[in-house]
Amino acid sequence: MKVKVLCRNPDDYVRDTKKDIQKVHRNYDPSLHPFEAPREYVRALNATKLERVFAKPFLGSLDGHTDSVQCLAKHPMSLSTLLSGSCNGELKIWNLANRKCSKTLTAHTGFVRGICIDSKASYFLSVGDDQTIKQWSLPCTETEVEDAPINTIIGKSIFMSIDHHWKKPLFVTSGQQVDLWDINRAEPLKSFEWCTDSIHSVKFNPLEVSVFGSCTAERNIILYDIRANTPLKKVVMSMKTNTIAWNPMESFIFTAANEDYNLYTFDVRRLDQPVNVHMDHVSAVVDLDYSPTGREFASGSFDKTIRIFEINKGHSREVYHTKRMQHVTCIKWSLDNRYILSGSDEMNLRIWKAKASEKIGKLKKREESAFRYNEKLKEKYRHHPQIKRIARHRHVPKLIYKEAQTIRIQRQSLKRKLDNKRKHSKEGTVPIVSERKKHVVGIVE
Numbered sequence: 001m002k003v004k005v006l007c008r009n010p011d012d013y014v015r016d017t018k019k020d021i022q023k024v025h026r027n028y029d030p031s032l033h034p035f036e037a038p039r040e041y042v043r044a045l046n047a048t049k050l051e052r053v054f055a056k057p058f059l060g061s062l063d064g065h066t067d068s069v070q071c072l073a074k075h076p077m078s079l080s081t082l083l084s085g086s087c088n089g090e091l092k093i094w095n096l097a098n099r100k101c102s103k104t105l106t107a108h109t110g111f112v113r114g115i116c117i118d119s120k121a122s123y124f125l126s127v128g129d130d131q132t133i134k135q136w137s138l139p140c141t142e143t144e145v146e147d148a149p150i151n152t153i154i155g156k157s158i159f160m161s162i163d164h165h166w167k168k169p170l171f172v173t174s175g176q177q178v179d180l181w182d183i184n185r186a187e188p189l190k191s192f193e194w195c196t197d198s199i200h201s202v203k204f205n206p207l208e209v210s211v212f213g214s215c216t217a218e219r220n221i222i223l224y225d226i227r228a229n230t231p232l233k234k235v236v237m238s239m240k241t242n243t244i245a246w247n248p249m250e251s252f253i254f255t256a257a258n259e260d261y262n263l264y265t266f267d268v269r270r271l272d273q274p275v276n277v278h279m280d281h282v283s284a285v286v287d288l289d290y291s292p293t294g295r296e297f298a299s300g301s302f303d304k305t306i307r308i309f310e311i312n313k314g315h316s317r318e319v320y321h322t323k324r325m326q327h328v329t330c331i332k333w334s335l336d337n338r339y340i341l342s343g344s345d346e347m348n349l350r351i352w353k354a355k356a357s358e359k360i361g362k363l364k365k366r367e368e369s370a371f372r373y374n375e376k377l378k379e380k381y382r383h384h385p386q387i388k389r390i391a392r393h394r395h396v397p398k399l400i401y402k403e404a405q406t407i408r409i410q411r412q413s414l415k416r417k418l419d420n421k422r423k424h425s426k427e428g429t430v431p432i433v434s435e436r437k438k439h440v441v442g443i444v445e
Helices: 036-053 365-380 385-392 398-423
Strands: 058-063 069-074 081-086 090-095 100-106 112-117 123-128 132-137 151-154 161-164 170-174 178-182 190-192 199-204 211-216 220-225 233-237 241-246 253-258 263-267 276-278 285-290 296-301 306-310 318-320 328-333 339-344 348-353 440-444
Touching (some): 036 365, 069 112, 069 328, 090 112, 123 161, 161 199, 170 199, 211 241, 220 241
Parallel strands (some): 285 328
Antiparallel strands (some): 069 081, 090 100, 123 132, 170 178, 199 211, 211 220, 233 440, 263 276, 296 306, 306 318, 328 339, 339 348
């Protein structure tokens, strides 16, 4: 007689304490799970829907300015400190943790055109319409702030922008020309000139620290090296570029915000055409800033929206807007890669989440694993039509929707016109020009 006996060890299924998670045994043999793919698809669909349900990116606003916010500066060592300058000459130092202004400085007469902070966070510099460069001590506490600047340099013309070197005590200013300054001297070390028009933006490369770029009113993007006496290269665009931003992880990549509603990502090794053209804005792009990872950047536009683009995608993955927010004038991405800070015309600073549906606060282990699992499912099934439609859809204000529709019709009409012209012309007389090439007029070395 043959007897079969079931033997179970309680250690395999009994919890040690009441707070432990119940042990679940699974057999991952595919033959036992014939409906695994449909089940995963439903989970991916639900995860995508829940992501849109919980997408609430706006965290709060910082009010206190009495005029439009003109420029922002991030603290290189403190995530909770932000500097802002307005059109009435005020500088404010903000504590983002409690969302309060820790100090207000009357810095300039007229606009504050630019702010930059030393890499060691010992001081910051500001420029304005009163033709002065002012150096201020950067405090750790409210009591350490002095109302008077440490040093004041009077220039010969209005300074439009300023940026500090990432390692040395040097900074550059732009206006009628580009000047390189030492923090301990009252006269510029070098002056760069290549055009007669004003230069309204200048930015240092965070990796190749000797290289910086500028934008001019003559539609030019000019690259410089502080070790040389003359500019390196000039790219002439079809329309004016408002500002540029360097990729913090790739030293040869920068992105330009243009007046023709687009952003252009360039490789300095090949400037004859951009690496990518980022479309979606329906008005001039005013400012942009890269995330610390270098994979994404945020842009602010005159169309009252903020958009987040992936570096290798032509269209935005996210669009932020509110009823009260007016033209976005400046934008920054926080150094912990979690928040976006924006300043706009109606005198407010706003704090946004970089990922609209991200949960703020400490997560439990089970929550973390559930979020990771849902992300993998969404990535696996992202090309399915239903999931793709839900993940891509965004509600935008009616004016922006109508304007985007008009721009789309204009582009289609122009394409149809060129196709008809090419069809009824001699072969080769109407060449096909790609979208990436048509916006660059030429390069001057």
